[in-house]
Each structure stands twice: as C-alpha cells, then as structure tokens.
Amino acid sequence: MTQDTRIARLEQVSKRYGAITALERIDLDIxxxxLLALLGPNGAGKSTSIGLLLGLMSADEGHVSLFGRDPHDIEAHRRIGVMLQSANLPATLKVAELVRLTASYYPAPRSVAECAALAGIDDLLARRYEALSGGQQRRVQFAMAMIGRPELLFLDEPTVGMDLPARQALWAAVRRLVGEGCAVVLTTHYLEEAEALADRVCVIARGAVVSEGTVDALRARIATSRVRCVTTVGAEIAWRWPGVVSAVRKDDHLEIATTEPEATVRRLLDADVALAGLEVQRASLAEAFVDITRDDVAHIHQEAA
Structure with a gap:
C-alpha cells in the first residue's frame, strides 16, 4: 500500500465574504x-487558502485538516512554522531575545545558534530588531518561523526586501529543510523563486485551481522556445522556416521564437558554419503563469472597471 504523505488538506472548500466568493469548492493537498508554490493574481484566493489552513478563519463549506486535525487545534499548530508578509514584533527587543522567546513556545526547538546559522543572522543577534533593514528583519522572521522544527512551514513572500545574496542563502536554507522532510508552502510574486524551489506549483485564479503540476509540466504548456545566436542568417530568411513564430535581429544577434527548436537549430547550423553564441531556452514559469492566468486577470480587471 502506498504511504499517504498528505499532512494538510482543503477538500471541496468554499469561503465567502458577503457577496464575494473567495474560494469555490477548492481541493488542495500538501x-x-x-515545496508547494501557491501562485495566482492578487485576489485569487491564495491568502484565504492559507488562512483556512492556519485556522485564522473557518470554511463555509467543505473540510479543512492540518495533520488530520482541526486547524484550530493547538497540537496541530505546534507542528507548523509561519512567516507572513507582515509581522508586528517587539521593536526594542534584540534579535537573540526574539528568537529565544519564540523557541520557548515549542517542546524541542532548534538552538538559537543553529537557527542563526541557517537564516544567516549570526551577526545580527546582539542588535535591536528596530535597527535592522527590511531584508534583515525578514531573515530574523525566517529564523523564528523554523526554530520550532516545523513539519510544515508557510512562507509568504519570504524574500521581499532582500538583496540577491540573501535571497540565494534563504533558498539554500529552504532546500535543506525540505530535504529533512519539512513541507513548505510558498507564496511569492518572484516567479523565478518558485521556479528555482518548487516541487509542485498550484495556480489559483478566481477562487479555483486552474493549473497544477511540476514546474516543467507548466512550462510545457507554452509551445514556443527561444533560439538566440550570432549569425549571418537574416531574420527574413528565418521567418520562412517551418515552426518559426518570429525572427528579430538585435545588434549582432538573431532571436527566433519557434515551435520546432531542434529543426530551427539544424537549419541555422546548415546555413552558417561560423554560427556562435547559440542559446536555446524553453518558456519560463513566468511566461507559463501569464498564459494560464491571462483570461482570469482580464476578468478581474473588467469587474474592477
């Protein structure tokens, strides 16, 4: 028998705010x-889905479970970590004091030293929280979210305000946690972040799941690939080849969008033996996301007009 690895679920869940339907009979497994990346346009239902799993609100219909329990259950809450987009923390406390205070809520927390190393805040422990930059405060919040050894970690826009090295360090820490068996739910507007980290992507729009699968599966929805190279072949010639959607000359590079990348590359090599700087790129997750949500975003804009 296959082991059931699900630790949190939304089953046919609906949630309404007055006349507004935030979620409509949605199913979601964690x-x-x-690492599950939960993506969608603003107002799609992402925050409501997470709020239900955290027990911050109750469903109007359907069933919500967290480790097989009601999300309001304190025992279930002790098994999760949360890093929300906004956090109101005691500004005058030092970082070490904040981390130790958070650790006191859990039966077997990580040490302050281990959390500081994972979150990259070793040099911030003696500083007051109010004196930190926005990116530094986010790293402290990440340390606080994982100090209880959570089995499920919610990360809501975790790298906002961070520079690139700090973002990459947090990505490495998240990968380590997932490797240790922790489940992670990530919401982010940085789609390259989801592309780099996610095992599975769930796209929500207008309160429903509109697409779900691996990053590669979602990217495969876009039929065209981009071919870029330095060549003497003219754009007007490439335009005539089968599968070519567009061909544009940019300085000394030729950029081609094609549904037949292998055939296009062969034709380029046949036409120009001195061809150089060849790059072939499949569609990104960002391009797939735009394609998946195009109609839904247009609908939202029409309703707002």
Whole structure:
C-alpha cells in the first residue's frame, strides 16, 4: 500500500465574504517533504487558502485538516512554522531575545545558534530588531518561523526586501529543510523563486485551481522556445522556416521564437558554419503563469472597471 504523505488538506472548500466568493469548492493537498508554490493574481484566493489552513478563519463549506486535525487545534499548530508578509514584533527587543522567546513556545526547538546559522543572522543577534533593514528583519522572521522544527512551514513572500545574496542563502536554507522532510508552502510574486524551489506549483485564479503540476509540466504548456545566436542568417530568411513564430535581429544577434527548436537549430547550423553564441531556452514559469492566468486577470480587471 502506498504511504499517504498528505499532512494538510482543503477538500471541496468554499469561503465567502458577503457577496464575494473567495474560494469555490477548492481541493488542495500538501505533502511531507515537498515545496508547494501557491501562485495566482492578487485576489485569487491564495491568502484565504492559507488562512483556512492556519485556522485564522473557518470554511463555509467543505473540510479543512492540518495533520488530520482541526486547524484550530493547538497540537496541530505546534507542528507548523509561519512567516507572513507582515509581522508586528517587539521593536526594542534584540534579535537573540526574539528568537529565544519564540523557541520557548515549542517542546524541542532548534538552538538559537543553529537557527542563526541557517537564516544567516549570526551577526545580527546582539542588535535591536528596530535597527535592522527590511531584508534583515525578514531573515530574523525566517529564523523564528523554523526554530520550532516545523513539519510544515508557510512562507509568504519570504524574500521581499532582500538583496540577491540573501535571497540565494534563504533558498539554500529552504532546500535543506525540505530535504529533512519539512513541507513548505510558498507564496511569492518572484516567479523565478518558485521556479528555482518548487516541487509542485498550484495556480489559483478566481477562487479555483486552474493549473497544477511540476514546474516543467507548466512550462510545457507554452509551445514556443527561444533560439538566440550570432549569425549571418537574416531574420527574413528565418521567418520562412517551418515552426518559426518570429525572427528579430538585435545588434549582432538573431532571436527566433519557434515551435520546432531542434529543426530551427539544424537549419541555422546548415546555413552558417561560423554560427556562435547559440542559446536555446524553453518558456519560463513566468511566461507559463501569464498564459494560464491571462483570461482570469482580464476578468478581474473588467469587474474592477
């Protein structure tokens, strides 16, 4: 029998705010040792989905479970970590004091030293929280979210305000946690972040799941690839080849969008033996996301007009 790895679920869940339907009979599973990226336009229902799983609100219909329990159950809450987009923390406390205070809520927390190393805040422990930059405060919040050894970690826009090295360091820490068996639910507007980290992507729009699968599966929805190279072949010639959607000359480079990348590359090599700087790129997750949500975003804009 296949082991059931699900640790949190939304089953046919609906949630309404007056006349507004935030979620409509949505199904969502979260699995142990998996990073799920929850994506969608503003107002799609992401925050409501997370709020239900955290027990911050109750569903109007359907069933919500966290480790097989009601999300309001304190025992279930002790098994999660949360890093929300906004956090109101005691500004005058030192970082070490904040981390130790958070650790006191859990039966077997990580040490302050281990959390500081994972979050990259070793040099911030003696400083007051109010004196930190926005990116530094986010790293402290990340340390506080994981100090209880959570089995499920919610990360809501975790790298806002961070520079690139800090973002990459947090990505490495998240990968380590997932490797240790922790489940992570990530919401982010940085789609390259989801592309780099996610095992599975769930796209929500207008309160429903509109697409779900691996990053590669979602990217495969876009039929065209981009071919870029330095060549003497003219754009007007490439335009005539089968599968070519567009061909544009940019300085000394030729950029081609094509549904037949292998055939296009062969034709380029046949036409120009001195061809150089060849790059072939499949569609990004960002391009797939735009394609998946195009109609839904247009609908939202029409309703707002």
């Amino acid at each position: 699995h142990r040792g998996e």
